[in-house]
Amino acid sequence: DAGITQSPRYKITETGRQVTLMCHQTWSHSYMFWYRQDLGHGLRLIYYSAAADITDKGEVPDGYVVSRSKTENFPLTLESATRSQTSVYFCASSLYNEQFFGPGTRLTVL
Amino acid sequence: AQSVTQPDIHITVSEGASLELRCNYSYGATPYLFWYVQSPGQGLQLLLKYFSGDTLVQGIKGFEAEFKRSQSSFNLRKPSVHWSDAAEYFCAVGAIGTGFQKLVFGTGTRLLVSP
Numbered sequence: 429d430a431g432i433t434q435s436p437r438y439k440i441t442e443t444g445r446q447v448t449l450m451c452h453q454t455w456s457h458s459y460m461f462w463y464r465q466d467l468g469h470g471l472r473l474i475y476y477s478a479a480a481d482i483t484d485k486g487e488v489p490d491g492y493v494v495s496r497s498k499t500e501n502f503p504l505t506l507e508s509a510t511r512s513q514t515s516v517y518f519c520a521s522s523l524y525n526e527q528f529f530g531p532g533t534r535l536t537v538l
Numbered sequence: 539a540q541s542v543t544q545p546d547i548h549i550t551v552s553e554g555a556s557l558e559l560r561c562n563y564s565y566g567a568t569p570y571l572f573w574y575v576q577s578p579g580q581g582l583q584l585l586l587k588y589f590s591g592d593t594l595v596q597g598i599k600g601f602e603a604e605f606k607r608s609q610s611s612f613n614l615r616k617p618s619v620h621w622s623d624a625a626e627y628f629c630a631v632g633a634i635g636t637g638f639q640k641l642v643f644g645t646g647t648r649l650l651v652s653p
Contacts, residue, residue, distance in 0.1 A: 459639045470628060470645040471582075478639075486640075518581055522639050525570055525589070525632060529581030 431455075434519050434530040442538050447506045449533050451519030459522035460502040462486075462494065464515040465532075471518065477502055509537045540565045540631045544644035551619045552652050559614040559647050561603075561629030570632030571612040572641065573603055577625045585627075588612065599623070624651045 432453040441447050453460065458479050463471040463486075473486030475494040483494050491513060493505045506513055514537045520527040541564040551557050563569055570589050574582040586597025593605040603614045612629060626646045633640040 461640075463643075468645060471643040473640065473642075476640060520582075525637070525639060526572075526584055526587065527582075527641060529574075529583070531581050532579075 432519060432521055432528055432530040434517075434533050436533060437531065438534050440536045440538065441509050443510060444508050447509050447535065449504045449506075449517055449519075449535070451502045451504070451530060453500055453502075453519075453521040453528075455521060455523065455528075456499055457521035457523050457528075458499070460496065461520040461522065461527065462492075462502070462504045463518045463520065464488065464513075465518060466515050474504065474517075506535075509535075511537050513537050540569070540633050540642045542629050542631050542642055542644035544627075544629055544647050546647045547645070548648045548650065550650040550652055553621050554618050557614075557616045557619045557623070557649070559627050559629075559649070561612045561614065561644060562610050563612060563629070563631045564610065565631055565634075568607075569612075571603075571605060572630040572632070573597065573601070573612075573614050574628045574630060574643075575599075575625050576628065576646075582628060585614070619649075619651055621651045621653070624649055 435450045461476045462474040472488045477483045477496045517533045519530040543562045572587045573585040576582045586595045588595045588605045626648045628646045629644040630641040
């Protein structure tokens, strides 16, 4: 089906482990984004990408790494997970300034 | 830098009553403004957007919003709320640079609908 998908939908990990959250879109949108959603903070931008091989930091990039070798994929890696990274993570892609969101990944770091 | 303020964390409205959710933005020029809705356990869905032109914007699900430059506001309204409208609502402004592709979100307003 066309759209934007995220995997896994739920993940529990331990402090210090590396975790990768996957994001895939079928529209070939140029822009893609990663947000985290926390109570009282709304959505905060972690990283974004304007095209394949072009990425840039958002508001809260520390502790995260992204890559974008193909237009349709935009994985987010937590290199050494911390409890403060427990959150709901949303991926989005953009066409003509309208962002389309994936269903989210709920990550718990113990 | 742009910012968005949603002053109401929670709002409770009776089913059938009218609704207004407040949004104030900070940006010197004409902003790109958006309202998104998030149902429980879901991603965000665009309700409506304003780029230019008519300051009263119609969206999906019977929602509308009015851009008021003098008040730096973009309030969301609905004349008659349905129980299915219970959700969290986010106002956002397009950030300068990247052709306004980046968005800055408010902290959201949770709408509760009472019978």
